[in-house]
Amino acid sequence: KFDEVEAYELEIESDEVNIKAGTAEGIYRGIKTLEQLVVLSHLHANSNFLSLPGGEIEDHPSFEYRGAMLDVARHFFSVADVKRYIDLLSSYKINFLHFHLSDDQGWRIEIKSWPKLAEIGGQSEVGGGTGGFYTQEDFREIVQYAKDRFITIVPEIDLPGHTNAALASYAELNCNGKATELYTGIEVGFSTLCVDKEETYEFVEDVIREISEMSPGPYFHIGGDESHVTPEEDFNRFMDRTLEIVKKYDKIPMGWYELITADIPEETLLQYWAKSADFSKVIPKKSKILMSSASYNYLDMKYDSITPLGLHWAGYLPVKKAYDWDPRSLVPDLDADQIIGLEAPLWTETIEDFDDLALMAFPRIIGHAEIGWTPKKRRNWEDYSQRLSYHGSLLDHLEVKYYGAEEIDWK
Ligand code: TNX
Numbered sequence: 001k002f003d004e005v006e007a008y009e010l011e012i013e014s015d016e017v018n019i020k021a022g023t024a025e026g027i028y029r030g031i032k033t034l035e036q037l038v039v040l041s042h043l044h045a046n047s048n049f050l051s052l053p054g055g056e057i058e059d060h061p062s063f064e065y066r067g068a069m070l071d072v073a074r075h076f077f078s079v080a081d082v083k084r085y086i087d088l089l090s091s092y093k094i095n096f097l098h099f100h101l102s103d104d105q106g107w108r109i110e111i112k113s114w115p116k117l118a119e120i121g122g123q124s125e126v127g128g129g130t131g132g133f134y135t136q137e138d139f140r141e142i143v144q145y146a147k148d149r150f151i152t153i154v155p156e157i158d159l160p161g162h163t164n165a166a167l168a169s170y171a172e173l174n175c176n177g178k179a180t181e182l183y184t185g186i187e188v189g190f191s192t193l194c195v196d197k198e199e200t201y202e203f204v205e206d207v208i209r210e211i212s213e214m215s216p217g218p219y220f221h222i223g224g225d226e227s228h229v230t231p232e233e234d235f236n237r238f239m240d241r242t243l244e245i246v247k248k249y250d251k252i253p254m255g256w257y258e259l260i261t262a263d264i265p266e267e268t269l270l271q272y273w274a275k276s277a278d279f280s281k282v283i284p285k286k287s288k289i290l291m292s293s294a295s296y297n298y299l300d301m302k303y304d305s306i307t308p309l310g311l312h313w314a315g316y317l318p319v320k321k322a323y324d325w326d327p328r329s330l331v332p333d334l335d336a337d338q339i340i341g342l343e344a345p346l347w348t349e350t351i352e353d354f355d356d357l358a359l360m361a362f363p364r365i366i367g368h369a370e371i372g373w374t375p376k377k378r379r380n381w382e383d384y385s386q387r388l389s390y391h392g393s394l395l396d397h398l399e400v401k402y403y404g405a406e407e408i409d410w411k
Contacts, residue, residue, distance in 0.1 A: 006095075007060035010034060012052050025150045032091050033057065036394070043393045044411065059373075063327065065290055065341030066372030067096035067154070068365060070357075073103035073165070074186070074348040075125050076132035081354045083145050085361075088400065090149035092369035097146055098154040098221060098343060101211075104164035104183045104191050108133045109155075113206040114170065121165035124182040126349050140214050147216065154254065155211045158223030159204065160193040160230050160238050167191055172199050186349045189228035195238040205245050212249040219269060220246050225256035236262045243268075260284040271343065272331070273298075275314040283333045291327040291342040297368065299360045300347040303403050309350045310360055319405045323367035323384055326376040344368045355401045362395055362402035363388055385409075 008021040008030035019030035042050050068089050070077065077085075086097060101109045107121030110133060122133030134142070143153045163173075164183045171179040175194035193200050212220060222242055227235050239255075239262035246253040247265070254269040264270075264287055274282040275294040291297065294314035301317040302310040328336040344365050351357050366388060370379065385408055392410040395402045404410060 002064035003060040003062075006093075007058075008033075010057040010059070012037075012054050012056075014054065017052070028150050029059070029093055032093060033059065035091065039394055039397065040390050043397060044390065061093070061373045062375045063339075063341035063372045065096055065343070066094050066369060067098055067290070067341065067343030068094050068361075068368075069098035069100060069156075069292075069343055069345035071100040071103070071346060071348040072108045073100055073106045073125075073158075075127075075129070075352050076106060076108060076122075077348075077354070077357070078132070079134065079138050079142060081357070082142055084354060085357065086142075086146050086149055086151055088362075088398075089365070089369075090151055092366055093373055094365070094369055095150060096152050096154055096217075096341075096343065098156060098345075100156050100158065100345075100347075102157050102165060103162045104188070105185075106131045106133075107165040107169065109139055109211065110135045111207055111210050112136070113210065114203060116169040117166055117207075120169040120182075124165065124184055126184055126186055127352075128184045129352075136210070136214060139211075143214060143216065152217035152219075153215060154217055154219045154221055155215050156221035156223055156254075157207055157211065158225065159242060160195060160200075160235065161189060161191055161227030162223060162225070163193050164191040166203070167193070170203070173197070173203060189226045192227060192230040193238070195230065195234040200238075201241055201245075204242055205248075208242075208245050208249055208251075212251055215251075218252050219254045220249070220251035221254040221271075222246060222259070223256060224259040224262075225273070227258065232261060239263075254290075257282060257284050260287070269340065272334075273345070274331075279331045280333065283331075285338075287338070288340050289334060289338045291330060291339055292345055293330060296322060296325055296330065297342060297344045298347070299344050299364060300349070300351065303364075303405055307403070308359075309356055311347075311350065317364065319363055319367065319388075319403075319407050320381055320385070322364040323371065323379075324381050325371070327371065328376070342368060342372055358395075358401040359403055362400060363391060363405070363408070364403075366391060 008026040010030050011018040021027045107117045110118045118133040123131045125131040167180045168182045257270045268287045270284050270287045271290045273292045302312045327342045389411045
């Protein structure tokens with residue numbers, strides 16, 4: 001069981017420190033707790049003498065999936081940036097990183113059998129910058145770096161909409177046989193693969209095969225969101241075939257909740273991104289659910305009206321709101337046992353570099369990490385905001401930007 005795999009005990013006594021666990025992963029989680037204690041005790045000590053609070057901790061996670069998502073399609077992020085994010089995520093015991101690898105504005109992963117995807121589709125991004133892409137070697141390096149920190153990479157190729165970068169790279173993927181122009185704006189829902197062409201399924205299969213071979217994790221994310229120009233019947237037919245391909249390469253399919261209209265296998269993991277106003281309309285009943293509500297989880301939503309970056313179509317997301325909720329009861333019509341965890345997406349229409357990313361992710365993702373680890377009955381805002389107030393100094397020490405929200409009495 002996941003909670004046993006990740007469980008650990010930490011004992012700090014007057015003359016020794018012990019970490020016990022049944023697995024290397026458990027030991028790793030324990031080391032991360034100890035590391036935070038050491039750094040924070042050091043940063044807030046009144047002398048040069050380092051002392052740690054004594055005691056015993058028995059610890060294990062509440063959810064098996066505690067994720068972050070990075071959109072590298074709207075703006076590209078270097079391997080070094082991704083590694084830096086992975087280090088930070090791992091220190092807060094996040095265990096999945098979902099990579100949004102393709103969208104209208106860019107294709108970010110080398111596909112050997114379709115080289116123009118990266119060569120052409122990799123050269124654009126929002127705002128007209130130069131874009132970029134990961135070679136397969138880069139991607140393998142990221143997967144391994146994450147794995148060494150007990151983080152599983154979830155690759156996403158968004159289909160059949162959000163595909164302009166691919167449609168600009170290969171004329172034959174378009175129904176009219178003409179390549180589209182590269183796109184650098186931020187509109188959504190205008191592109192679609194041609195669902196009646198056999199080339200489309202050769203493309204989908206080659207992409208899923210090449211990426212699956214590099215991805216040891218269980219999931220392959222096939223997108224499915226906002227396919228507004230694909231008629232529903234076409235969408236379902238396309239997805240039924242694509243789901244077969246995912247199965248052929250031994251992956252568990254994952255998709256945005258719109259995938260519910262297709263004939264999904266029972267093990268499918270749907271990512272629930274509805275904002276609160278839509279909760280009663282969007283009730284996927286027949287799958288596992290990953291909670292990523294735009295109103296609670298979206299790190300690209302502004303904290304408040306003066307946040308310099310981000311969007312606000314799902315409202316503002318201050319630090320308290322991002323922390324003070326429970327994935328098992330947020331959406332009344334979902335069954336608590338459908339929900340395997342939560343994921344915090346960072347869409348990057350307005351996010352251009354690591355400092356921007358950090359400002360939107362921190363401190364809110366620390367709260368998400370705690371929601372994933374600690375059951376609701378053992379959490380409360382007063383206690384959390386006190387503990388969080390020390391983490392600004394930790395982030396300063398690492399030269400990581402964060403939003404100095406006034407809700408927190410930063411130490
Ligand atoms: C909706 S949420 C999208 C993304 C945008 C995001 C901006 C979802 C599955 N699709 O394409 O980047 O809003 O907040």
